[in-house]
Amino acid sequence: xxxxxxxxxxxxxxxxxxxxxxxxxxxxxxxxxxxxxxxxxxxxxxxxxxxxxxxxxxxxxxxxxxxxxxxxxxxxxxxxxxxxxxxxxxxxxxxxxxxxxxxxxxxxxxxxxxxxxxxxxxxxxxxxxxxxxxxxxxxxxxxxxxxxxxxxxxxxxxxxxxxxxxxxxxxxxxxxxxxxxxxxxxxxxxxxxxxxxxxxxxxxxxxxxxxxx
Numbered sequence: 001x002x003x004x005x006x007x008x009x010x011x012x013x014x015x016x017x018x019x020x021x022x023x024x025x026x027x028x029x030x031x032x033x034x035x036x037x038x039x040x041x042x043x044x045x046x047x048x049x050x051x052x053x054x055x056x057x058x059x060x061x062x063x064x065x066x067x068x069x070x071x072x073x074x075x076x077x078x079x080x081x082x083x084x085x086x087x088x089x090x091x092x093x094x095x096x097x098x099x100x101x102x103x104x105x106x107x108x109x110x111x112x113x114x115x116x117x118x119x120x121x122x123x124x125x126x127x128x129x130x131x132x133x134x135x136x137x138x139x140x141x142x143x144x145x146x147x148x149x150x151x152x153x154x155x156x157x158x159x160x161x162x163x164x165x166x167x168x169x170x171x172x173x174x175x176x177x178x179x180x181x182x183x184x185x186x187x188x189x190x191x192x193x194x195x196x197x198x199x200x201x202x203x204x205x206x207x208x209x210x211x212x213x
Contacts, residue, residue, distance in 0.1 A: 007180060011187045015123075015161055015204075016042040019094070022121055022206060023047060026089040030115060032076050032108075033096035034062060036135075039123075041067045050088070052076060055137050077104055083115050091116040094123040098131075102144045109154065113209065122151065122205040123161070126197065131170050148197055151205040160193030160200025162186070168201045 020043035023029060027047050031038050034051035036058045051068035053059050059071050074082050076093075077100070091112045097105045112120050128145025148158050162172060163186035169175040176182045186201075193200035 003180065004183075007183045007187065011162070011183065011190070012042070014190050015039070018159070018161070018204060019043055019092075019121070019123075022119065023090055023092075026118065028088045028090070030083065030088040030091045031068065032079065032091060032093040032112065033099070034058070034068065034071075035095075036061045037065075038062065038067050039094055041065060047089070052079065052082070055139055058137065077107055077111075079111050079115065085114050086117045087115055089117050090119040090121060092121040092123075094121070096124070097122060097146060098124045098129070098142045098144055099139055100143055105144055105146070113207070116209055118208070118210050120156075120205075120207040120209065122156070122203075124203055124205070125172075126160075126165055126200055126203050129170065134171075146203065148203065151203070154207065156205040156207045158197045159195070159204045159206070160197035160202075161190070161204050162201040163189040163193060164199055165193075165201045172201065 016039055019039050029047050029049045031040055031049055031051050034053050038051060040049055049068045050070045050072060051062055052072045054075050056073055059073050062068065063071055072082055093112065097108060100108060124146050127147055129142060131140060131142040133140045151158050162168060167174060167182055167186045174182050174186065197203055
């Protein structure tokens with residue numbers, strides 16, 4: 001592993017650790033829009049997980065990597081047709097909601113809440129960040145931007161991720177040179193943005209459903 005790869009790995013370590021921490025004590029997890037390389041592949045997995053995605057090539061690659069215990073291919077905006085209400089402890093959508101128009105994003109959140117018993121976890125850029133289709137997947141384009149108020153009004157707790165917002169651009173890449181200096185700044189700033197999500201490149205939104213009762 002070269003220096004660049006080590007720095008990227010270090011920058012992602014806090015993100016993976018935070019996702020893992022939020023899935024402790026979950027017995028079942030539905031990974032909505034799981035894609036090829038779900039973050040669940042990077043954490044200690046003590047739960048049964050189902051990967052759900054519309055893009056068959058991504059499902060096939062994820063199956064080969066054995067990230068999930070089961071896979072379902074289908075339109076995630078119609079997930080209520082695939083899964084029963086309150087059938088998973090946690091329902092997560094990591095880097096997913098921004099791929100839909102806003103009205104469809106609200107629909108996605110509503111369905112996730114109906115299927116989850118304990119927790120919903122959302123990960124998305126703060127505001128609109130342009131992204132074009134890549135890797136032959138037309139669904140990778142970004143269609144909407146989400147901010148803190150969008151989630152707060154639905155009862156989510158929001159945390160900042162991936163360091164200062166101004167440092168990163170499309171595909172979360174470092175915008176400035178020399179990249180390694182700005183990469184280090186991004187990693188160090190993670191500790192500042194976690195409780196100051198307005199400054200962060202990405203948002204981690206968590207809703208504890210058992211606390212809503």
